[in-house]
Amino acid sequence: MARSIWIGFDPRETDAFAVAAKSIKRRLTHDIDIHGVVLDRLRQQGLYYRPTEKRTNPGGHTQLWDVKSEWWMSTEFAVSRFLVPTLAKGGTALFMDCDMLARVDLGELFKIAEADNSKALWCVKHDHAAEGMKMDGQVQSPYARKNWSSVMLYNADHPAHQALTVPIINELPGRDLHAFCWLRDNQIGTLKPEWNHLVGHTKGTKPKLIHFTDGVPSMKGYEDCEFADAWRAELTGWGYEPFPEF
Numbered sequence: 001m002a003r004s005i006w007i008g009f010d011p012r013e014t015d016a017f018a019v020a021a022k023s024i025k026r027r028l029t030h031d032i033d034i035h036g037v038v039l040d041r042l043r044q045q046g047l048y049y050r051p052t053e054k055r056t057n058p059g060g061h062t063q064l065w066d067v068k069s070e071w072w073m074s075t076e077f078a079v080s081r082f083l084v085p086t087l088a089k090g091g092t093a094l095f096m097d098c099d100m101l102a103r104v105d106l107g108e109l110f111k112i113a114e115a116d117n118s119k120a121l122w123c124v125k126h127d128h129a130a131e132g133m134k135m136d137g138q139v140q141s142p143y144a145r146k147n148w149s150s151v152m153l154y155n156a157d158h159p160a161h162q163a164l165t166v167p168i169i170n171e172l173p174g175r176d177l178h179a180f181c182w183l184r185d186n187q188i189g190t191l192k193p194e195w196n197h198l199v200g201h202t203k204g205t206k207p208k209l210i211h212f213t214d215g216v217p218s219m220k221g222y223e224d225c226e227f228a229d230a231w232r233a234e235l236t237g238w239g240y241e242p243f244p245e246f
Contacts, residue, residue: 004035005032005034005096006034006081008080009038009076021034023100023102023103027102037077037083037087039080048079052066052073068173068174069175071175077097081149084154090156092113092156093156094109094151095154096150096152097213099211099213100151100209100211103209103210109209112191121153121158121188122152123151123191124147124191125188126148126196146178147196147213149178160182160183160187164182194206195208197209197210198211199226200226207227
């Protein structure tokens with residue numbers, strides 16, 4: 001079965017993207033194609049045409065405003081992540097936010113989904129209701145199933161995803177997509193919290209995939225967060241040279 005990994009890309013978080021991509025790539029024991037979910041590229045392909053605007057948020061920072069949702073988007077890939085089944089064109093496809101650090105071979109994660117093809121999607125089912133500001137002054141959006149969609153392991157061949165069309169992704173409010181409105185509950189598989197360890201929030205795990213959901217250690221205020229040294233070590237190993245085009 002084909003496997004692919006898709007990392008959300010935001011030009012404000014190039015260092016985070018580099019750390020995520022490198023930490024995954026150097027731990028893989030079998031080749032898995034790695035791609036960036038890049039908004040400008042998706043617009044050029046005609047796959048993403050949601051109207052957005054740059055506005056000044058309540059904290060005085062510039063942020064994307066999603067016209068369809070009538071709410072803020074904290075990253076450029078807030079909604080485009082749901083295009084991954086379309087982009088992957090079948091197989092098992094992992095989407096993950098860019099502010100992550102892999103500590104194990106992610107082939108281990110793919111095996112979980114491939115052992116049960118009755119599920120359309122697998123995720124960690126967090127009970128996380130964060131609001132307020134995060135990262136570099138971005139407003140957090142409250143919605144049901146918060147952070148479930150930050151790591152999504154898609155069975156891209158599952159018939160349920162036929163309802164996740166390009167027009168639907170471009171028209172529905174983001175909160176409905178993040179709540180997996182096109183799926184029944186029994187089509188959503190459960191991953192252990194170690195596969196999406198929320199720094200500063202998840203307790204009692206030995207994390208395999210670390211998620212700096214509030215801000216990566218290169219951002220002001222997060223320099224000393226949990227696992228900051230491991231993140232910086234990965235970044236230093238990569239350096240600030242241009243990273244490959246995924």
